[in-house]
Amino acid sequence: MHCFLLLHLLIVLPKKNYRRLPSKLVCGISTTKSRKLHPYHQKNQPHSTMVVEQYLPPWFSVAPMMEWTDNHYRTVARLVSKHAWLYTEMLAAETIVYQEKNLDRFLAFPPEQHPIVLQIGGSNLENLAKATRLANKYGYDEINLNCGCPSPKVAGHGCFGVTLMLDPKFVAEAMCVIAANTDAPVSVKCRIGVDDHDSYEELCDFIYKVSSLSPTRHFVIHSRKALLNGISPADNRKIPPLKYEYFYALLRDFPDLRFTINGGISSIDEAKGAHGVMVGRAAYHNSWTMLGNVDTAIYGAPPSGVTRRQVLEKYQVYADSVLGIYGNGKPGLRDLVKPLYGLFWGEPGNGVWKRKADAAFHHCKTFKSLMEETIMAIPDSVLDSTVVDTSSTTRVDKFADSKNLLPLPYTAKEEEQQEEEELLFA
Ligand SMILES: Cc1cc2nc3c(=O)[nH]c(=O)nc-3n(C[C@H](O)[C@H](O)[C@H](O)COP(=O)(O)O)c2cc1C
Numbered sequence: 001m002h003c004f005l006l007l008h009l010l011i012v013l014p015k016k017n018y019r020r021l022p023s024k025l026v027c028g029i030s031t032t033k034s035r036k037l038h039p040y041h042q043k044n045q046p047h048s049t050m051v052v053e054q055y056l057p058p059w060f061s062v063a064p065m066m067e068w069t070d071n072h073y074r075t076v077a078r079l080v081s082k083h084a085w086l087y088t089e090m091l092a093a094e095t096i097v098y099q100e101k102n103l104d105r106f107l108a109f110p111p112e113q114h115p116i117v118l119q120i121g122g123s124n125l126e127n128l129a130k131a132t133r134l135a136n137k138y139g140y141d142e143i144n145l146n147c148g149c150p151s152p153k154v155a156g157h158g159c160f161g162v163t164l165m166l167d168p169k170f171v172a173e174a175m176c177v178i179a180a181n182t183d184a185p186v187s188v189k190c191r192i193g194v195d196d197h198d199s200y201e202e203l204c205d206f207i208y209k210v211s212s213l214s215p216t217r218h219f220v221i222h223s224r225k226a227l228l229n230g231i232s233p234a235d236n237r238k239i240p241p242l243k244y245e246y247f248y249a250l251l252r253d254f255p256d257l258r259f260t261i262n263g264g265i266s267s268i269d270e271a272k273g274a275h276g277v278m279v280g281r282a283a284y285h286n287s288w289t290m291l292g293n294v295d296t297a298i299y300g301a302p303p304s305g306v307t308r309r310q311v312l313e314k315y316q317v318y319a320d321s322v323l324g325i326y327g328n329g330k331p332g333l334r335d336l337v338k339p340l341y342g343l344f345w346g347e348p349g350n351g352v353w354k355r356k357a358d359a360a361f362h363h364c365k366t367f368k369s370l371m372e373e374t375i376m377a378i379p380d381s382v383l384d385s386t387v388v389d390t391s392s393t394t395r396v397d398k399f400a401d402s403k404n405l406l407p408l409p410y411t412a413k414e415e416e417q418q419e420e421e422e423l424l425f426a
Contacts, residue, residue: 066089
């Protein structure tokens with residue numbers, strides 16, 4: 001059944017344009033050793049013009065984060081950085097399908113938010129197909145499948161999130177289904193392993209199968225494994241150790257694919273000059289410094305000169321335009337103020353401002369009035385200063401040790417290659 005569907009999809013897949021990285025920009029590691037290109041890729045050469053070509057490459061992206069990277073946060077993020085790629089929160093395919101009459105609430109975004117990637121979660125092929133088709137008209141720049149979420153709510157129910165890593169052939173099918181229903185490129189976000197399935201070879205088998213049997217050319221690697229032993233999602237982002245050496249070995253062993261590194265990156269210095277860096281928590285908790293340096297330090301753009309006061313003025317217009325639009329006070333002032341905390345991280349007045357905002361939530365009726373009542377807690381010097389260039393000229397290579405710890409090169413097992421070729425040419 002699976003095989004039949006996979007074959008069918010491979011035949012009907014549209015030809016796509018998968019962008020290639022300039023190899024010298026790939027995190028400074030040699031990628032000269034070439035793996036044999038699988039027939040799928042030889043037969044599907046790039047042709048069509050993609051939306052993403054209007055944008056600079058995703059050298060820096062903000063990670064998908066449930067309840068954090070919503071429209072409000074992304075509005076703030078885009079006011080601070082013009083070039084960072086922004087991921088949505090994960091949206092379950094089922095949510096999109098069941099909310100077909102209410103899609104704007106879940107999928108609409110203002111045009112300024114490009115480049116933007118929709119992350120989908122799910123394991124039902126029909127729903128993934130339909131959800132992607134419904135999302136297609138919104139013009140996302142890439143569609144990403146979540147294969148990394150360890151939440152018991154997600155991973156424990158019907159092979160969803162990181163559990164999908166245990167079934168790479170199914171992921172390949174899912175990626176074929178997604179790709180067949182969108183005009184955008186597709187990508188996978190995954191961990192480096194799950195529980196005891198944490199060898200480099202198993203990770204490579206996953207990457208090899210998914211990339212060989214589907215049009216997936218881009219993988220975002222959260223460089224720690226997931227533990228499905230009931231620990232909380234937050235602990236699953238802390239307890240399993242980061243193994244960047246797996247990431248660098250993937251660059252070595254799959255030079256025709258594109259890999260974005262994720263996990264534990266907390267300053268622009270660590271990301272500077274690298275290709276494909278995704279930052280999550282640091283881009284949320286300290287958005288001003290982290291995102292404020294992206295355009296200059298990563299994309300080489302001239303300083304924008306933007307100040308927090310200007311960001312707040314523009315955000316205020318957005319916030320009052322969406323306040324309560326979904327009824328029942330949704331979104332409320334709390335939802336709209338939440339993404340602003342990262343603008344003042346570590347600055348004088350931050351704590352006082354948060355306390356004043358907390359009190360003002362009870363009586364303020366508009367975002368504007370809340371800001372007028374509270375913003376004096378933040379000194380003018382903070383509000384009117386531009387982003388400070390925190391990138392240093394002597395870059396600390398956080399990954400140096402990992403590059404010395406690379407696992408042995410991967411060789412796809414003969415029988416796997418044969419099996420996949422039989423599938424494709426049957
Ligand atoms: C609050 C929160 C929600 C998250 N939600 C998602 C999600 O929806 N999809 C996903 O792939 N990863 C999710 N993640 C994981 C992040 O995308 C990222 O992989 C992880 O935080 C490691 O990156 P960091 O160390 O830069 O934060 C979430 C992380 C946080 C903190």
